[in-house]
Amino acid sequence: MTDLTATPDGAAVGSKSGSLFERGARTRRRHAAERRFRMIGLAAVIFAILALVGLLGSILSNGLSSFRQTYVVLDVYLDPAKLDKTGDRDPAELQKLTTFSYAPLLKTAMETLIEEKGISVDGASSKDVDAIISKEAAATLRHFVLANPSSIGETVKFDLLASGRIDGYYKGRVTMETAELDRNVSPQQLMLADELKAAGALTTRFNLSFFTAPDASDTRPEAAGLGVAILGSIYMMLVVLVLSLPIAVAASIYLEEFAPKNRLTDIIEVNISNLAAVPSIVFGILGLAVFINFAGLPQSAPIVGGLVLTLMTLPTIIIATRAALKAVPPSIREAALGVGASKMQATFHHVLPLAVPGILTGTIIGLAQALGETAPLLLIGMVAFVREFPAAPPGGFFDPASALPVQVYNWTQRGDPAFVERASGAIIVLLVFLVIMNGLAIVLRRRFERRW
């Protein structure tokens, strides 16, 4: 034992002379090269992380505020003299009343509030006072009255949107200085808002309507929400999933397990890979030409968006599925065939189940790609201004809708800086969806990872 471990004394070990502790020139150069490479690699990683942090930081700092919104808490007397002159609460009559008729109610409510709380208006015109509340507020009232006609004649407490500039004041977008120069807001208004806030009539809280409300016009960014876009995106993803998964899996199984390996299948294979690299806008043009102009499907509809995105997603899922099928060891197929399973049985009983995690991962990644895709949707008219929610499926697939990335694009095109905040908020929502989907893909992969 000790004999074996003891170093032979005196005798030189190895043919090269010198101690092992002394490094030769070659060794030193090698170490220097290694160190250099490590530094470069580390620098690259740090750069990438910084870029990511910068990107996320700017989006978050711009967009997080869109999840909070300033509201005016207002007791509104739903005056029957203004809303229902006949007094019979006839829904048809109420329907005829436009938001225009509700504006005076707000004005009165505002005046009462200021009077009651003893707030000094101090230089602000009565127009200024009205403009504290969003133009959307009248629509909110009308909506409420149409839903509850019996409430006419009562005083109801509403949380009404404050106008975009007032909201911006509390988010730091608007200051007294900018208000001087701004046609849409005056410093007096801001001071009034502060007074209201002190009196508890102005609150800032979580903005649920950002997720549920439809888009709003250029002049009322405070009311703009992602509801239609989220629903449209969900509809499109459903179409993509329902169409692309079965088609892609069937195509992959055929190509991988059944098709003879010859020139034709080689060409098909190359073309599928090429398809994955085609710029997405090309698919948009194709969709416009085929689905809208030729097949006559409606513009801006999730069905068309879904079809176009299906075309885009197919190659991704096919490639992932084929890789997953290829990864199943041939010995499994042989084992199944060896006990007399048909090719079909071997594939569906043994190969496919082992490939499922890979297929699902590929599908989710394909869907995530499709979810973020913008260019083809612009071409098929998904960028339109849509305030109506699409109906429930399947009819809703043919109604106009928007989509998350297109909504982002749309909002960045608008003049009011409040929309920048909205767009960043929409990006955050989109990113959250993507992170969830990719996380799901990773979880699936981990969960079903097997050895064989």
Added chain:
Amino acid sequence: MNMLTEAAVERKLDTMDEQPAIKMRGENVTVHYGDTQALFDVNLDVPEKQVIALIGPSGCGKSTFLRCLNRMNDTIDICRVGGKITLDDENIYDPRIDVVELRARVGMVFQKPNPFPKSIFENVAYGPRIHGLASAKSDLDGIVETSLQKAGLWNEVKDRLHAPGTGLSGGQQQRLCIARAIAVSPEVILMDEPCSALDPIATAKIEELIDELRENYTIVIVTHSMQQAARVSQRTAMFHLGNLVEEGPTDKMFTNPEEKRTQDYITGRFG
């Protein structure tokens, strides 16, 4: 002494000892992989309820011939088989033959144990299930139990039939694969180097098992181990460069081969 009777008895003995029924027969079997020919006019009989060992240096076409016997070569696109192979005098390459039926009658055990990544029970039950051999759950349980018993694995796994088959040791996995092959009641079992991935103890178990299985099944085994061929087989066929060099009773092949190439290979002079 009656000369006639003695001759008759001798003839009878002859037919018993040296001419058992032929289960499978290859006539002028040729195999091409694309443009390269892997087998040249092989004529080989597989005797019923005996073990025939295929030996020969690496790449000589043993596996290729074995895989012809249950048409496993069909799965290789570039592989073309010529000549005629019969099972009970029926040509298995006849277009009217269904390979699924063929493979149910000619089972296969592979070089590397390849259990399905499913439970031990499912591994064995799969074959009977797809062939409709069991109508009731209890039938299936019975088949699984007897198959595992015949493969000498029952006692080791009876308490964990629903544990994954891939969790067994290598030797156990290989016996599981044998049980899986037995479960569909094949007549012929093909084994391609079934012990090459196993340690000596597991190998001994499998060899013992092969010897027992001979009672009910016809077995064709490819092996690189001369000792194994000598221990388990009754007949031996020697391949070289895609040709069948020589075929005969194992003891004769190992003591007194006709061909020099066989002698050289057996004594380890090449291969």
